[in-house]
Amino acid sequence: MPILDNLWIIPLLPLLGSAINGLFGGKWTNSVVNYVAVGSTGLSFACALEAVREFSQLTPQQIPFVKQFFTWIAAGTFRAGFDLQVDQLTVVMLLVVTGVGWLIHIYSTGYMAHEGGYYRFFSYLNLFMFFMLILVLAANYSLLFVGWEGVGLCSYLLIGFYFLRKSATDAGKKAFIVNRIGDFGFMLGMFLLFKTFGTLDFVPMFAKAVPMPADAMGQMGTLTVACLLIFVGATGKSAQLPLYVWLPDAMEGPTPVSALIHAATMVTAGVYVVARSHVLFMRAPSAMLVVAIIGCATAIFAATIGLVQTDIKKVLAYSTVSQLGYMFLACGVGAFSAGIFHLMTHAFFKALLFLAAGSVIHAMGGEQDMLKMGGLSKKIKWTYITMLTATLAIAGFPPLAGFFSKDSILLSAFQSENGGHVLYAIGLFTALLTSFYMFRLIFLTFFGKQRYDEHHVHVHESPKSMLVPLMILAVLSLVGGWLAAPAFWGAPDYFAKFLEPVFAQGGGAESAAAESAAHALEMPLAIVAVITATLGLGIAYWLYISRPAKPAELAKSMKGAYTTLFNKYYVDELYAAVVVKPLLWLSTKVLWQTVDVQIIDGAVNGIAHGTTEVGDNVRHAQSGSTRSYAVWVIIGALVIIAIIFWPYLKPAAVGMVR
Amino acid sequence: MVPTHYYLVLSAILFGLGVVAFVFRRNIITIFMSIELMLNAVNLAFVAFSQAWNRLDGQVFVLFVIVVAAAEAAVGLGIIILIQRNRQSLNVERVDLLKL
Numbered sequence: 001m002p003i004l005d006n007l008w009i010i011p012l013l014p015l016l017g018s019a020i021n022g023l024f025g026g027k028w029t030n031s032v033v034n035y036v037a038v039g040s041t042g043l044s045f046a047c048a049l050e051a052v053r054e055f056s057q058l059t060p061q062q063i064p065f066v067k068q069f070f071t072w073i074a075a076g077t078f079r080a081g082f083d084l085q086v087d088q089l090t091v092v093m094l095l096v097v098t099g100v101g102w103l104i105h106i107y108s109t110g111y112m113a114h115e116g117g118y119y120r121f122f123s124y125l126n127l128f129m130f131f132m133l134i135l136v137l138a139a140n141y142s143l144l145f146v147g148w149e150g151v152g153l154c155s156y157l158l159i160g161f162y163f164l165r166k167s168a169t170d171a172g173k174k175a176f177i178v179n180r181i182g183d184f185g186f187m188l189g190m191f192l193l194f195k196t197f198g199t200l201d202f203v204p205m206f207a208k209a210v211p212m213p214a215d216a217m218g219q220m221g222t223l224t225v226a227c228l229l230i231f232v233g234a235t236g237k238s239a240q241l242p243l244y245v246w247l248p249d250a251m252e253g254p255t256p257v258s259a260l261i262h263a264a265t266m267v268t269a270g271v272y273v274v275a276r277s278h279v280l281f282m283r284a285p286s287a288m289l290v291v292a293i294i295g296c297a298t299a300i301f302a303a304t305i306g307l308v309q310t311d312i313k314k315v316l317a318y319s320t321v322s323q324l325g326y327m328f329l330a331c332g333v334g335a336f337s338a339g340i341f342h343l344m345t346h347a348f349f350k351a352l353l354f355l356a357a358g359s360v361i362h363a364m365g366g367e368q369d370m371l372k373m374g375g376l377s378k379k380i381k382w383t384y385i386t387m388l389t390a391t392l393a394i395a396g397f398p399p400l401a402g403f404f405s406k407d408s409i410l411l412s413a414f415q416s417e418n419g420g421h422v423l424y425a426i427g428l429f430t431a432l433l434t435s436f437y438m439f440r441l442i443f444l445t446f447f448g449k450q451r452y453d454e455h456h457v458h459v460h461e462s463p464k465s466m467l468v469p470l471m472i473l474a475v476l477s478l479v480g481g482w483l484a485a486p487a488f489w490g491a492p493d494y495f496a497k498f499l500e501p502v503f504a505q506g507g508g509a510e511s512a513a514a515e516s517a518a519h520a521l522e523m524p525l526a527i528v529a530v531i532t533a534t535l536g537l538g539i540a541y542w543l544y545i546s547r548p549a550k551p552a553e554l555a556k557s558m559k560g561a562y563t564t565l566f567n568k569y570y571v572d573e574l575y576a577a578v579v580v581k582p583l584l585w586l587s588t589k590v591l592w593q594t595v596d597v598q599i600i601d602g603a604v605n606g607i608a609h610g611t612t613e614v615g616d617n618v619r620h621a622q623s624g625s626t627r628s629y630a631v632w633v634i635i636g637a638l639v640i641i642a643i644i645f646w647p648y649l650k651p652a653a654v655g656m657v658r
Numbered sequence: 659m660v661p662t663h664y665y666l667v668l669s670a671i672l673f674g675l676g677v678v679a680f681v682f683r684r685n686i687i688t689i690f691m692s693i694e695l696m697l698n699a700v701n702l703a704f705v706a707f708s709q710a711w712n713r714l715d716g717q718v719f720v721l722f723v724i725v726v727a728a729a730e731a732a733v734g735l736g737i738i739i740l741i742q743r744n745r746q747s748l749n750v751e752r753v754d755l756l757k758l
Contacts, residue, residue, distance in 0.1 A: 624754035626689075630680050 003051040007067055007084040010051065011042040011099070011133035015440045018126035025119025034109045036566045037122035041105045041129055045098040051090050063087050063501060064272070066139050066203055073142070077198060085139030085202060089502045092340055092617040093136035093272055096347045098207075101129050103469040106357050109254040110465035111362060112631055121161060121254065128154035132265050136272065137348075140199040141190050143490045144273070148186070148237065151266045152179045155467040158261060159253040171249035178246040186273075191230030196222050206279040206505060210524050214283040227280050227287035229271060231294075238270025238324045245572060248322055248466015251313040255358030258313060263320050263354050271327040271343050275336045279505055282334065289418050292332025294422050296413075296430075299325030301569075303433035307440070308555075311368050312357050315441050319394065320350055322430060326409050329427060333420065335412030338501040341484060342409055344495075345401035348480045349393040352473035356387035359462040359470065360445060367457065370444040377446035379459045382467050384446050391442050395435035396533045398526070403533075404481030406431060414525060428532055435536025443544035460590040665706030672699035686738050686748045697727050734742075 003009065017040025025033045058065060064087035073080040086094075105125065112121055128151060135147025152175075160172030190200060197205045215221035239247035250262045274281060274291065281288055299322045313441035323346050330339030341593070361368055361375070364381045377384040393400035396407070410431070414424040461467070487493040543550050555562040564570070623629075676696035680689055701720045727730025738748070745752055
């Protein structure tokens with residue numbers, strides 16, 4: 001097993017690529033940078049495939065396969081090692097990250113061809129791949145956290161890639177700071193886990209957790225608190241309520257970055273961590289409920305905002321937030337494999353949507369406002385076809401990928417004991433909204449009247465390096481869900497079956513009775529879901545194709561609702577008023593102008609000023625006149641003599657009085 | 659034999675004259691001479707004590723003082739000559755460059 005025993009090579013290849021491009025790429029032509037960047041990720045993908053092949057030959061006893069490479073930190077009983085782990089969950093993540101990542105690298109060579117800082121872009125992108133691979137391969141929370149922070153760093157660097165634009169650097173900072181809040185929770189969670197279990201390695205920790213009694217619903221036991229803290233980290237990284245605000249702004253970055261980091265891989269890290277910690281979550285039902293509710297609320301919240309956005313990337317950003325909500329909903333109702341399944345299919349179709357949107361923007365010469373597009377379907381046919389595929393997939397039309405994954409999430413939500421029907425209803429309504437806003441995007445972009453000036457915008461199809469990844473992803477969006485298709489004729493769902501060894505440990509395996517009930521429900525629920533998706537498509541068609549004047553009328557007649565949605569529920573403004581402004585006030589008035597300037601600087605300056613002042617006054621003693629010095633010497637001498645002789649004079653004086 | 663305190667009173671008077679001259683005279687050479695006067699007043703006290711206690715320590719000190727006074731005279735006169743050359747004056751009140 002050459003690769004499995006040398007797992008470090010998978011993350012190391014992109015790191016090497018990043019270092020080479022970062023150090024020397026500035027002097028090279030674009031094509032050399034391409035070879036390094038695409039080559040290193042491609043090799044990494046090949047190694048991942050080989051690792052998966054070797055993994056499939058392992059016996060069940062050898063899984064999870066953990067390999068210790070070196071000890072990173074050792075302090076007392078604490079050990080954080082550079083240990084990598086492969087199990088079925090890792091396999092899924094590994095293939096998604098390297099595969100989709102590689103495709104996006106190829107796409108970027110076309111998309112970024114005319115941009116400055118070409119080598120810098122690929123250096124960052126490769127560095128991201130390295131950290132993401134560390135994240136998914138890590139065998140303990142501390143190493144996972146290294147990847148976790150690293151992808152956050154790369155996200156920051158890439159959002160602010162066009163650093164001359166203030167909005168881009170602001171968005172980068174926002175992403176970094178909001179994530180910091182989540183990371184704080186994550187770290188506290190890690191500390192609590194270490195205190196409880198005495199280790200941060202997954203395998204021994206979960207082995208210790210399995211016999212532990214589950215917390216009762218509503219009970220804030222150690223596990224519940226730890227899970228909630230971990231989930232706080234996940235809400236930051238995966239853009240859930242209330243920390244989702246950074247993701248829409250992150251669209252300031254180049255489009256391939258939005259596709260890779262802010263849709264397909266990094267933002268799903270939170271879902272991955274929750275799934276990875278499922279053993280703990282299964283023993284903390286209150287935490288599970290919180291995860292489900294937050295996921296569900298985020299799904300519908302973001303979907304409603306997505307309804308009225310006009311920036312093509314912003315729509316996709318809110319859609320991503322909404323779909324991540326679905327994944328958390330799945331995790332929250334205990335259907336971890338459904339959540340990971342949606343993670344995978346979402347990586348395909350959302351990466352495709354972003355890349356296709358990038359292709360549209362490329363074709364329009366940088367225009368992102370959908371109201372200034374229209375009628376593009378004939379001019380950029382391949383982009384149109386692939387984007388339509390992705391839209392059908394995300395809207396949930398069979399037999400595309402999104403249909404199967406979303407269906408299994410909704411099914412699990414429906415079967416959940418804790419308010420499952422409400423969660424299901426909200427999830428279903430969100431599916432309707434999803435279908436609507438996605439087809440709104442399609443209709444506004446590719447259909448209807450041409451709303452741009454043909455003299456200024458020369459619409460052109462993108463180069464092959466961009467189209468080929470689009471086509472591959474379109475195929476994946478089409479067939480990616482078929483792994484779960486057998487569930488419809490009563491056979492086991494391959495994907496869930498594959499992940500079962502991972503999730504069985506937590507006690508998440510379904511009983512036979514529940515499974516047969518699920519099969520009975522599968523068909524009716526699927527039909528309902530398809531009807532919902534069609535309804536969304538129909539409404540979008542009616543509003544944006546049949547009656548193009550209607551949306552404006554509607555916006556006018558429901559002005560309050562429309563402006564609220566258009567301004568994203570004023571959440572940014574709310575955060576600005578409640579958190580940012582007081583914090584700025586505190587920092588400016590108290591910490592800066594009082595503590596720093598007046599107290600700290602004041603003390604330092606005060607000492608200097610006092611010294612000057614004293615010197616200024618004492619200086620007058622130095623008259624420069626020799627004789628005055630002499631007088632002082634004499635006075636001093638007399639004083640000293642007086643002091644020395646005083647005790648001897650006294651008895652005499654006393655004697656004289658007598 | 660002259661009692662010791664006569665010497666001491668004489669020494670004090672000489673020393674006081676030296677101090678007064680040091681403070682009130684302006685000519686640097688006079689000031690210099692007043693320093694010599696004070697030194698020798700002290701010498702006188704040393705010798706008087708030496709005789710009173712019948713020990714030689716005081717006289718040894720006097721020899722040291724004379725040596726130091728000689729060295730001081732050499733350096734001091736050198737300084738005085740330089741002041742005279744630079745200022746064409748020996749008035750100590752003109753030597754006040756340190757004053758701001």
